[in-house]
Amino acid sequence: MNAHPGALAPQTSPTSMIDPFGRMVSYLRVSVTDRCDFRCTYCMAEKMTFLPKKDLLTLEELERLCSAFIGKGVKKIRLTGGEPLVRHNIMHLVRALGDKVRSGELEELTLTTNGSQLSRYASELAESGVRRINVSVDTLDPEKFRTITRIGDLSKVLEGIDAAQKAGIGIKINAVALKDFNDREIPGMMRWAHGRGMDMTVIETMPMGEIDEDRTDQYLPLSVLRKSLEEQFTLEDIGFRTGGPARYVKVAETGGRLGFITPMTHNFCESCNRVRLTCTGTLYMCLGQNDAADLRAVLRQTDDEAVLSAAIDEAISRKPKGHDFIIDRQHNRPAVARHMSVTGG
Numbered sequence: 001m002n003a004h005p006g007a008l009a010p011q012t013s014p015t016s017m018i019d020p021f022g023r024m025v026s027y028l029r030v031s032v033t034d035r036c037d038f039r040c041t042y043c044m045a046e047k048m049t050f051l052p053k054k055d056l057l058t059l060e061e062l063e064r065l066c067s068a069f070i071g072k073g074v075k076k077i078r079l080t081g082g083e084p085l086v087r088h089n090i091m092h093l094v095r096a097l098g099d100k101v102r103s104g105e106l107e108e109l110t111l112t113t114n115g116s117q118l119s120r121y122a123s124e125l126a127e128s129g130v131r132r133i134n135v136s137v138d139t140l141d142p143e144k145f146r147t148i149t150r151i152g153d154l155s156k157v158l159e160g161i162d163a164a165q166k167a168g169i170g171i172k173i174n175a176v177a178l179k180d181f182n183d184r185e186i187p188g189m190m191r192w193a194h195g196r197g198m199d200m201t202v203i204e205t206m207p208m209g210e211i212d213e214d215r216t217d218q219y220l221p222l223s224v225l226r227k228s229l230e231e232q233f234t235l236e237d238i239g240f241r242t243g244g245p246a247r248y249v250k251v252a253e254t255g256g257r258l259g260f261i262t263p264m265t266h267n268f269c270e271s272c273n274r275v276r277l278t279c280t281g282t283l284y285m286c287l288g289q290n291d292a293a294d295l296r297a298v299l300r301q302t303d304d305e306a307v308l309s310a311a312i313d314e315a316i317s318r319k320p321k322g323h324d325f326i327i328d329r330q331h332n333r334p335a336v337a338r339h340m341s342v343t344g345g
């Protein structure tokens, strides 16, 4: 088996968070900001209203919440957003959580980024204990990149990837599969990623938040993409896991790994080990459901860690079995109203 060194061993302890379906929660995703320097068409509307700064948790509050989750068995934290690297002073939180990796309290600290600020932060991230990151790149064509991100400069992202690799950070490329946009480009992107020693994952678009486009036009089932890849490549299913929802294949021709994240065509909820914290301290127990817990109120009411811990337990007791995403012409409304940039991808 190709078990990843950072793969999570499900060891329970008296403080472990076990949901009503027996799943142990060991993975926390933290959206540190809802802001972003890109406006990807499948993620955001062109004119977004962002949260007022006063609603955001301070970095110290985020750190306190993360520590509470670590105390309750979280072994892996992913910082995301919005764009995590545009949050002012974000390295303060990265360094604090990196110390927990060094002390062994946390197994892994990682982040998902659009790469725009990576060349500036790569070495500091590596020094703080970040060993691998996900970088989202949907196309390697500079003009198409500008179109899909509405603002982004591909060359800056590629410089960031160079800097991160130079700093010794492992990279996985995330690409959202978009019909008639990048579907024909995926083989070339995969060769590029694998040629540089990077894993790659393709993601189905999820119906989250109002955007300016029609999601039915963008949606490409990965079962269709996989079929077309199999005309050119030999794909072998492997048991490799990174603690996330991707299912991996090994590509014989490139020697690299390709992951598929298929919330739409194959529901991965049965093995869900994660919860999501927003930058306002709202805890979502499922990416695709609206039920949530307001941890900011608890955090600001009391310094008593036991009260915070009880509020987290109560939230976990409401973790639902799964999501109900559907994209078709009859369901042209988003399944959940909030954008992915709020909950964190």
Ligand code: SAM
Pocket (backbone or CB within 6 Å): 036, 042, 043, 080, 081, 082, 083, 084, 112, 113, 114, 134, 135, 136, 174, 175, 176, 203, 204, 205, 206, 207, 208, 340, 341, 344, 345
């Ligand atoms: N800004 C960072 C980035 O783009 O990597 C982190 C946040 S972004 C919301 C995290 C991931 O979610 C990205 O890989 C992005 O492509 C993906 N994403 C955003 N909206 C999505 C949607 N509606 N369906 C599927 N994936 C989405």
Ligand code: SF4
Pocket (backbone or CB within 6 Å): 036, 037, 038, 039, 040, 043, 044, 081, 082, 083, 114, 136, 341
């Ligand atoms: Fe920003 Fe990431 Fe959303 Fe693109 S996918 S708009 S980079 S948060």
